[in-house]
Amino acid sequence: MKQSLELTVNGQSHELLVDPHRTLLEVLREQLGLTGAKEGCNLGDCGSCTVLLDGKPFLSCLVLAVEAQGREILTIEGLSQNGKLHPIQESFVQHGAVQCGFCTPGMILSAKALLDRNPRPTEAEVKEALSGNLCRCTGYVKIVEAIMETAKT
Amino acid sequence: MRLPRFEYLSPKTLEEATALLGTYGNQAKILAGGTDLLVDLKKRSSIQGSRRWGKKERGPCYVIGLKGVTGLTRLKYSPGETLSVGPITSYADVADSTIVKESYPLLWQACRTFSRPQIRSAGTLVGNLCNGSPSADIVPPLIALGAKARVISARAEREVPVEEFCSAPFTTVLKEDELVAELKIPQPAEPYGWSYQRTTKRTAEDEALVVVAVLLEFADRDKTVRRARIALGSVAPRPSRALESESMTQGKKLDEALIQKISETVAAETSPRSRSDYRRLMTSYLVRKALTEALGN
CATH class of the missing domain: 3.30.465.10 (Uridine Diphospho-n-acetylenolpyruvylglucosamine Reductase; domain 3)
Incomplete structure (x- = not known):
């Protein structure tokens, strides 16, 4: 049976009817049209569906939409302000840290969760923060560089 | 891979949750963080999974989420x-x-x-x-x-x-x-020492091949062991204590020779299901490392 729920995504509140076995990833992509969070493995291994719930990184493929109620959900679509890229996004562009782009939303949100808590991380801390995000283009070096550069500014 | 259909129940108290479990029994499953349960349900509902588990075992009809009960993360x-x-x-x-x-x-x-x-x-x-x-x-x-x-x-x-x-x-x-x-x-009794060691196949995120947790409670500042607990994971059908190794530390001061002896004994206290030679070797090595570290921690 569908349940009615209210989700707060990128500061906007949405009222939805959702089947309880639907994941947050499915609802974001299919009901809200927010396709920034990617479906990779869909089993919690790859990190491409990473979103922030109350500032912490979660795998949206392993969160039931009904359990995301009452939390601040941030997806990659909510990062730029008034058409201006977030500094982490800007740095990814500058450093060529985007190759095929599939892992990028998850990488950037994991980086944001880290930098919000720890604005001056070491390289080891950056790598640890990204340990749940796989890049199949193996472009890790530039991704880490891009985040380290953001942390300096 | 999608989740199978189920009904989601959201009790407001733990009493309500246990009442629901009482009513639905094995038809229901408690959902905590979801990192095991939801993966398992997705696998069961997949084509491959339904071959392995059969249609009847596709999963619970009721999932009881505890997020609606206040104070349970505290x-x-x-x-x-x-x-x-x-x-x-x-x-x-x-x-x-x-x-x-x-x-x-x-x-x-x-x-x-x-x-x-x-x-x-x-x-x-x-x-x-x-x-x-x-x-x-x-x-x-x-x-x-x-x-x-x-x-x-x-x-x-x-x-x-x-x-x-x-x-x-x-x-x-x-x-x-x-x-x-x-x-x-x-709360462990002061003074005490501890160590946590683990090894995996490749990266730190992989499933553990060996887990060792050591807690040494000392009788006094000169580190005579009053009580030791050496717990092992992934080297037997269930996580367990290495009781013989623990008893070897009783009332002793751990020196290199004794630590060496314990690390040999502990390998025999494991019963790994796979990669047993490697797991035994690593248990031995990690227990030696853990005991040495616990003396300094």
Whole structure:
């Protein structure tokens, strides 16, 4: 049976009817049209569906939409302000840290969760923060560089 | 891969949750962080999974989420006595706690190095225990600390030492209508030393091949061992203590020769199901490392 729920995504509140076995990833992509969070493995291994719930990184493929109620959900679509890229996004562009782009939303949100808590991380801390995000283009070096550069500014 | 259909029940109190478990029994499953349950359900509902498990075992009809019960993520600490971990306290909750960092460094270390950030945000300690995996990362530290699980149902309440909680791979002593309401972790007696060691196939995020948690309580400042707990994970059908190795430390000061002897004994206290030579060797090595580190910690 569908349940009615209210989700707060990128500061906007949405009222939805959702089947309880639907994941947050499915609802974001299919009901809200927010396709920034990617479906990779869909089993919690790859990190491409990473979103922030109350500032912490979660795998949206392993969160039931009904359990995301009452939390601040941030997806990659909510990062730029008034058409201006977030500094982490800007740095990814500058450093060529985007190759095929599939892992990028998850990488950037994991980086944001880290930098919000720890604005001056070491390289080891950056790598640890990204340990749940796989890049199949193996472009890790530039991704880490891009985040380290953001942390300096 | 999608989840099978189920009905989602959201009790407002633990009493309501146990009443629901009492009503639905094995038709229902408690959802904590979802990092094990939801993966398992997705696999079961897949084509491959339905071949392996059959249609009947596709999963529960009712999922009971505990997110709607207030206060269940809370850590409660009575100084010098016990730490209480809630049924849906996450690894991140523990890793972020300065109280745990200062008073339970062994638990803190295990939680902050567990898996990856996304799994630490969602996964819960009680969930890790209830999943009953032989390689559960958090169970050996809980055993080393002498933790107990407070188990409740609509009809009764009991306490189970964590070392007795798992009975076989992915099997626990929990009955159909029971849930873990709390983990109670006694404060180790000062002075004490600790160490947490683990090894995996490749990266730190992989499933553990060997987990070692050591807690040494000393009789005095010269580090004569009053009580030792050496808990092992992933090297037997269930996480367990190396009792013979522990008894070798009793009333002794650990020197290099004794540590060497214990590390040889401990290998014989394991019964790995696969990669047994390697796991035994690594248990031996990690226990030696852990005992040496615990003397300094």
